[in-house]
Amino acid sequence: NIQSLSEADTYTITTGQQVHIGLGPLYVWYKIKDVLAICEQAKEKYPDKKFVPVFWMASEDHDFDEINHIPLFGKKYEWSIESNGPVGRLDTSDLSLLFKTWFKELRLNKDQQDFIDLCVEAYKESNLADATRKILHRLLKDEGLVILDADEAELKQLFKPVFKDELQGKNFGSLFKTAEQLNEVGVGAQVVVRECNLFYITDHTRVRLKLADNKVKTVEGDEALCKVQEIKRFTEENSERLSPNALLRPLYQEWILPNLVYVGGPSEVKYWLQLKALFRNYNLELPIVSARTSNILFPDRIAFKQPIKTEDFFQKDDAILKQLDKQYTELKDEFHQAFN
Numbered sequence: 001n002i003q004s005l006s007e008a009d010t011y012t013i014t015t016g017q018q019v020h021i022g023l024g025p026l027y028v029w030y031k032i033k034d035v036l037a038i039c040e041q042a043k044e045k046y047p048d049k050k051f052v053p054v055f056w057m058a059s060e061d062h063d064f065d066e067i068n069h070i071p072l073f074g075k076k077y078e079w080s081i082e083s084n085g086p087v088g089r090l091d092t093s094d095l096s097l098l099f100k101t102w103f104k105e106l107r108l109n110k111d112q113q114d115f116i117d118l119c120v121e122a123y124k125e126s127n128l129a130d131a132t133r134k135i136l137h138r139l140l141k142d143e144g145l146v147i148l149d150a151d152e153a154e155l156k157q158l159f160k161p162v163f164k165d166e167l168q169g170k171n172f173g174s175l176f177k178t179a180e181q182l183n184e185v186g187v188g189a190q191v192v193v194r195e196c197n198l199f200y201i202t203d204h205t206r207v208r209l210k211l212a213d214n215k216v217k218t219v220e221g222d223e224a225l226c227k228v229q230e231i232k233r234f235t236e237e238n239s240e241r242l243s244p245n246a247l248l249r250p251l252y253q254e255w256i257l258p259n260l261v262y263v264g265g266p267s268e269v270k271y272w273l274q275l276k277a278l279f280r281n282y283n284l285e286l287p288i289v290s291a292r293t294s295n296i297l298f299p300d301r302i303a304f305k306q307p308i309k310t311e312d313f314f315q316k317d318d319a320i321l322k323q324l325d326k327q328y329t330e331l332k333d334e335f336h337q338a339f340n
Contacts, residue, residue, distance in 0.1 A: 001052045001144045005258070009049050012146075013038045014253060015263040015292070016056030019088050019132045020067040021079055021095060022119060027265060030293040031055075032136075034263045036143050038290065042260070051260075055136060055147045056253060059088020059129035060199070060243045062206035070102075077102045085204040086243070088129030088151055095131075096123035150252060153240035159255055160235050162282070163242050167231045169195040169211050174277035175247065182273060190270035191247040199243040200225065206243060250275055254284050261288045 004010045015031040017024060035053045042051040061067075064083040069076050079095055099120045108116065122134040133147045150156075156163075165171055172195045179189035199206045200218055208219040215224045216231065226234040235242070244252045250272060253259060264272065272289045279286050296313055312320060 001146050004050050005052060005146075007050065010052060010258060011042075011049060011260045012052050012054045012257045013042065013261045013263070014054040014056055014257060014259050014287075016058055016249075016253070018058045018061045018063070018067050019128050021128070022070050022099075023132070023135060024067065026297075027292060027294070030295065031263050031265075032140070032145065034290065034292050035261075036140075036145065038261055038263070039144075053143065053145045054257060054259075055145055057088060057129055057132060057147065057149045058249070059132075059149050059151045060086040060201060060206065061088075062086060062199075073106070085206050086151060086201055088127060088132075088149060089203050090128045092123035092126050092128050092131050095128075096120050099123060148257075150256070151243075155256055156239040156242065159244075159252055160239050162248070162251060162255065163198065163235045163239055164231055165281075166196050166198050166248065167209070167211070167216050167235065168228065171197070171278055171281060174281055175274065178274050178277045187270070187273065189274055190267055191245075191274060193247065193274070194245075197245045197248040199245060200238075201241055201243045208245075247271060247274065251278060251282070251284070254279070254287065255282075259287045261290055263290045263292050265292055 005012070013035050015035045017028050017031065020028070023029070032053075032055055035055070039051045039053045042049070062083070062085060064087055067087055068080075068083075069078040071077075077098075079098060081090070081094070083090055096119075099116055103116055106112075118135055118138055119131075122131040122138075126134070129149045129151065133149065136145065136147050162171075172193065175193040175197075179193050182189050194208075195211050196209050196216070198209045200209055201207075207221075209225070210217055210219055211228075212222075213224075214228050216226050216228070216234070217224050225238075250262070253262070262268075262272065269289055269291055272286070276286060296310075298310060312323065315323075
């Protein structure tokens, strides 16, 4: 599948997620399974083309508090370390030891224990991005899933034209106008539009960049990295240290991959809506954006004690309340008839 990406008749079906410890919430699995299913459907419909499933690891994100814990059976297992840089670069050797001890008191079945053992092995002498790739590959090696970490110097080199434009604020007008249009029709913009939608990263920091006083500066500390007239040289020398934010990441994905479909959660679908004008700036087509599968899991003790059917929970609140009110009225009438 990796080799076929260089061929003209190959297309990708992609999803992505931050690199959580232990793979993260269950919807990460739904995203991947959706991508695999869409690939199979596309192969059946277009047998003369190749379709490759891709999982894009958002390894440059720095929101450590979002990915550093596992809520399980009413308990929170937390990886407590200091982190301000890209989470994918974090050393996971101590996380391997934590996974050895965290779940000892639980009565795990064989599949569960095998997964814990897999995590223990993957986190040894590794970083979080590489370990996540190892875990996913071991679980899905027979499915052909390609796991991509975009925090690579060679891939960043390809994206230099957009980096240069962002450091000069050239995309701000298009993005801001689209955000205004979404707000006017009541959809609302999911991501704040900035004049520069880039971060500057090292192993231990990820700080937002801004344009001020004819210079490119970091927001924290107001440090000037270069003058506007030096942007071309700065980008050539530092492209691997530039990191797209959530709004620019989809363009980075489409810049690299021959992508037909992106599978995303509700908030992701909303911020893809902000990108039409941005994509037009670079004569790129938006992919089909597909909402991921959603499920609600009910413990048996809850599922069988409800006065309404389980599938009714997918209705709007008002519809559920009306149904309960109707049932209450019917029950009250039955009592009146029984005792009168």
